[in-house]
Amino acid sequence: MSVPNKYLIVLLGPTGVGKTELSLKLAKHFNSPIVSCDSRQFYREMRIGTAFPTDWELSQAQHYLVGHKSITERYSCGMFEIEALDLLREIYQKNDFALLVGGSGLYIDALLNGIDDFPTPDPELRKSLHQQLKNEGIEGLRHQLKLLDPDYYNQVDLKNPQRVLKAVEVCLQTGRTYSSFLTGPKKERPFKPIKVGLTRHREELYERINLRVERMIEQGLVEEVKGLYPFRNYNALNTVGYKEIFQYLDGEISLEQAIELIKRNTRRYAKRQLTWWSRDKEIAWFNPDNQSEIIQYIERLCKTNS
RNA sequence: GGUGCCAUAGCUCAGUUGGUAGAGCAAAGGACUGAAAAUCCUUGUGUCCGUGGUUCGAUUCCACGUGGCACCA
Numbered sequence: 001m002s003v004p005n006k007y008l009i010v011l012l013g014p015t016g017v018g019k020t021e022l023s024l025k026l027a028k029h030f031n032s033p034i035v036s037c038d039s040r041q042f043y044r045e046m047r048i049g050t051a052f053p054t055d056w057e058l059s060q061a062q063h064y065l066v067g068h069k070s071i072t073e074r075y076s077c078g079m080f081e082i083e084a085l086d087l088l089r090e091i092y093q094k095n096d097f098a099l100l101v102g103g104s105g106l107y108i109d110a111l112l113n114g115i116d117d118f119p120t121p122d123p124e125l126r127k128s129l130h131q132q133l134k135n136e137g138i139e140g141l142r143h144q145l146k147l148l149d150p151d152y153y154n155q156v157d158l159k160n161p162q163r164v165l166k167a168v169e170v171c172l173q174t175g176r177t178y179s180s181f182l183t184g185p186k187k188e189r190p191f192k193p194i195k196v197g198l199t200r201h202r203e204e205l206y207e208r209i210n211l212r213v214e215r216m217i218e219q220g221l222v223e224e225v226k227g228l229y230p231f232r233n234y235n236a237l238n239t240v241g242y243k244e245i246f247q248y249l250d251g252e253i254s255l256e257q258a259i260e261l262i263k264r265n266t267r268r269y270a271k272r273q274l275t276w277w278s279r280d281k282e283i284a285w286f287n288p289d290n291q292s293e294i295i296q297y298i299e300r301l302c303k304t305n306s
Numbered sequence: 307g308g309u310g311c312c313a314u315a316g317c318u319c320a321g322u323u324g325g326u327a328g329a330g331c332a333a334a335g336g337a338c339u340g341a342a343a344a345u346c347c348u349u350g351u352g353u354c355c356g357u358g359g360u361u362c363g364a365u366u367c368c369a370c371g372u373g374g375c376a377c378c379a
Contacts, residue, residue, distance in 0.1 A: 015343070040343055050343080076340030106342050118340055126341095157337070160346040166339090182339065240343045264332080269343050275336065 006092045008191040009298060011101045012037075012108060012277065013198030014270035016209040018288040020053055022198065023101040027061035029295055030097040035084060036066040037102030037111065040239055042080075043071045045228060048221045049241035051212065061099075071228070071236035077110040078118065084111045085189075092190060105276035114187030122173055129165050144168050149177040194301050196294060197283040199274070206267050213241075213263045221245060222255070240265045 009026060013019050027034050036042070040050040044067035053066060064087055069075050084100075091098045102108065109115070132140055141164045146153045148171040156163050167178040200208070225245035231237055232246050241262050248258040277283055286294050 038343085039341095074340090077342075078340040080340090104342065106339075106344095110339080115339055121340075157346055160338085162341065162345040163338080166341085184339085235341050235344080238341075238344065242343090266343080267333090271334085272336095272338095273343090276338075276342090278336095 005096055006191040007097050008193045009099045010193050010195045014273040015103050016212050017198045017200055019101055019198055022288045023099060024060045025291060027099055032095055032097035032099045033062035033091055034099045034101055035064045037100050037104055037107050039104040039107055041066050042069045042075060043236045045071045048216050048219050048224045071231055071234050077107045078115055080107050081110040081115055103273055112193050114185040116181050116183055116185055118170060118181055119173055125169055125173055129169055133161055133165060138164060141165055141168050149179055152179040192305060194298055195283040197285040198288045199285050200287060209266045210263050240269055
């Protein structure tokens with residue numbers, strides 16, 4: 001059971017819907033700090049392309065877990081779970097409310113529900129598995145997984161190299177099956193989550209995304225990406241808005257094409273986010289413009305809970 | 307004004323020797339356990355410009371109309 005008088009307001013929604021703007025207002029109203037849950041705004045070197053909060057926005061509320069990592073550091077949802085939990089425990093010493101804001105569904109779920117413990121990947125092993133994938137294709141890894149963990153072999157998406165590789169990696173590294181780590185944890189949390197989903201009509205959302213991409217270009221996205229070119233192989237930069245500009249800088253596509261691709265890939269990303277949350281029935285959905293309705297909803301939930 | 311060409315999915319176009327049609331892109335739907343803004347799977351959405359005519363049957367052939375493009379005046 002969660003502690004009844006501590007609340008985590010979870011503000012989630014697709015990219016470009018207007019989370020940041022609303023989060024500042026909610027932070028003021030509930031006198032709560034903001035904990036970011038955006039898998040790309042963790043990195044301080046990525047600003048324009050991730051719609052990183054402006055200095056002014058950062059000054060409007062206490063912000064945590066934004067820009068606290070470098071793109072050269074390895075980060076994961078498991079690390080986020082631990083970090084965010086520690087942070088929240090501290091916040092709840094003084095506050096009844098905390099605000100979790102972000103669009104990274106897996107990370108949000110890791111914090112709210114917990115996630116199984118996996119060993120930290122061994123970089124050497126991963127490198128050799130990648131090499132193997134490159135040489136033999138996914139077939140070799142599939143075959144290996146079938147021998148190492150037949151249970152998981154039967155349920156994994158065998159066409160998805162990332163999944164198959166990860167499972168083989170865990171098996172080889174630990175000497176255990178990948179599936180033996182999957183316990184589906186229901187971990188105790190020192191707060192009660194209130195899930196507020198933000199959404200708009202698809203057309204409106206896409207229009208906002210297109211406009212935001214144009215604005216990023218005006219703000220100097222190309223320059224930012226140029227500066228990060230030496231780091232392009234880091235996972236953090238395998239990101240919409242960055243990979244397309246890398247292609248442009250390599251002369252593979254025109255700037256126009258890159259911009260169109262960024263728009264398209266951002267739209268697709270937004271759709272994937274919505275798909276992820278569609279199965280979570282605890283989320284109450286709102287248009288971000290209905291601020292007072294959202295506040296009322298949160299306050300009503302707090303009352304019934306106390 | 308005259309002549310020619312074109313009109314098919316949201317866009318660019320293919321095609322049907324007459325039996326109501328299919329590619330690419332865009333899009334839609336889905337999966338997801340330490341790479342998640344990642345990675346992967348599935349799906350063709352249509353007054354075939356309009357009105358007549360020929361025909362058992364017209365998106366296809368014919369006529370006219372409408373719109374677009376090109377050339378000539």
